[in-house]
Amino acid sequence: MATTTETKIVEKEPWFSKKERVLMTDPLLDNNPITIQVLGVCSALAVTSLVYPSVVMSIAVVFVCAFANLFTSLLRNMIPKAVRLIVQLVIIATLVTLVNEALKAINYPIYKQLSVYIGLIITNCIVMGRLEAFAMANKPWRSFLDGIGNGAGYGLILIVVGFFRELFGKGTLLAGSPVPMFIIGSGDDYWIDTTTPGQWGNTFFGWYANNNLMVMSVAAMFIIAVLIWWQRSRNPKLVDIS
Amino acid sequence: MSTKYIYGFAFAMTILVAALLAGSKVVLEPIAMKNEDIFNKRQILEAISTPLAAAGQELSSLSDDQVLEIFEKQVDQTVVSADGEPVDGMMAIEVDMAKERKKPEAERMYPVYEINFDGKSYYVFSVRGTGLWDAIWGNIALEGDMNTVAGVSFDHAGETPGLGAEIKDNAAWKAQFVGKKIYNDEGKFVSVTARKGGAIDKEHEVDGLSGATVTADGVTDMLYEGLKSYEPYMEDAETATTSMKLN
Known part of the structure; x- marks a missing residue:
């Protein structure tokens, strides 16, 4: 397996060099997976109606992405080319099954x-895109960082979408989590209680x-579209990338 | 890279992964089973959440141990057959409603939870039906008169969030069921109906869910069919209580 396109770095890099930091920060904004x-x-459409499931889902994806990248990278010189996609899939499926089992044991309601x-x-x-595009051709530590970066880039969008959907949809934030917040709604549990006469005038x-x-789910479509538009209008260089 | 190597690699990987997953299952399964048990018991208690809250025991603030303790001390679990006779040697919580529903009607078994609490008895019955996309199920609590609804809890496998899923998420909608009667003045079984456009008969109807007519109709059917199958049991229980009063 000498055919891997591994970039040979002649100079010894520091442990957490700028290049490596970019691996993690780039997928958050300028190369965001979503x-x-x-x-x-x-x-991203399906799980973002509330913030808390979005957060849990993000953590799960960061975990799977980072460790799938790490293991694939460790094995990259041993994996037979002919079956590499299947091997990658087995690695991902194993990690996902582990996450699923762990979630069942840690927090059953959120698993449901x-x-x-x-x-x-x-x-x-x-x-799988990261395994194929990055981990198969890079060293373990960098692949691991790349996995964290891409998982976090995905998670960031999930949480932003979840924030707007839950706040304007249900008037709460983090409902179902250990720290639920009730922001706006009809009832005296809420910070802004729209049933209290006078606060908004009796008309409302x-x-x-x-x-x-x-x-x-359609709301996620709108919010993601707005994010795409906003990001590209701020940085026109991104327009033709995808 | 020889074919032998590929086979060897695949074989070794399969063994390793299988061992890893089997190991994790063995370690985590008991914890998951306990969580599932608590989750199911919470759903049953949710049917009497209104009287519970009135007694200062908000269900969401009860710890897992407290839920198990209530089930241990205050809940009588019985399983009844289709003709209302109690079945020996079974706990109600063990009954899998999804499996029962596949059996012929005469062979089905139904769980009954008699919850004694605050000097009163509540009877919780489990029901199961079909929503728009998939199965829906729930628990309905009746007061000791076997007529007045004390509360309901519903869950679903895949109803649309914001529409059909409101049967689970919308506490205000579920609260409407409290105080409804399942028998009319002539003593005929009528169940509780979710009516599209809003309840007309305030004794036996609740408002439907806008945008989720099929799911709400599913709830209506589920309650009618489900409670009807408990009728033999309810009649037996009623005769028992009347004769007790006569004595």
Whole structure:
């Protein structure tokens, strides 16, 4: 397996060099898997109606992406070319099954809520894309960082989308988590209680009900589209990348 | 790279991965089973969450141990057959409603949870039906008169968030069921109906869910069919209580 396109670095780099930091920060913004590469959109639509499941899903993807990259990179010179995709898939599937089992034991309600979507990380193009494009040709430590970066880039978008959907959809934030916050809604549990006369004037008495447009998956489409537009209008260089 | 190497690699990898996954399953499965048990028991207690909250025991603030303790001390679990006779040697929590539903009606078994609490008895019955996309299921609590609804809890396998999933997420909608009667004035079984456009008969109807008519109708059917299959048991229990009062 001497055919790998590994870049030979002549000079010894420091442990956490600038180049390596870029591996982690680049996928967060200028090379974001969702907004720039437009990968992994399916699960971004499905799990983002609340922030808390988005956070759990992000952690799961960061974990799977980082360790799949690490293991693939460690094995990159041993993996037979003919079956490399299957081997990659086995690595991802193993990690995803582990995450699924662990989640069942750690937090059963959230496991129920995310249901099939944890299992579907196996089919998330971001994970396999990184294995094929990066881990097969780079050293373990860099691959690991790249995995964290891409997982986090995906997670960042998930959490941003989840934030807007939950806040405007249900008027809460982090509902179902250990630290739920009730921001706006009809009821005295909420910070902004729209049923209290006077606060908004009697005209708007109890006006905030669930906004189903935001609760449903289509809202994620709108929010991701706005993010894509906003990101590219700020940095025109990104327009033709994808 | 020889074919032998490829086979060897695949074989070694399969063995390694299988061992790893089997090991993790053995370690984590018992914890997961316990979590599932607590999750199911919480769903049953959710049906009486209104009286629980009235007694200062908000379900969400109960710890897992407290839930198990309530089940240990205050819940009588029975399993009844289709003609209302108790079945010996089974705990209600062991009944898998999805499996029961596949059996012929005469052979089905139904779980009954009698929850004694605050000097009152509540009877929780499990029901299962079909929503728009997939299965829906729930628990309905009746007061000691076997007529007044004390509360409900619903869950679903795949209803649309914001629409059908409201049967689980919308606490205000579920709260409407409290105080409804499942028998009419003539003593005929009518169940509780979720009516599209809003309840007309306030005794036996609740508002439907806008945007989720099929799911709400599924709930109506589920409650009707589900509670109807408990009728023999309810009649037996009622005769028992009346005769007790006569004595």
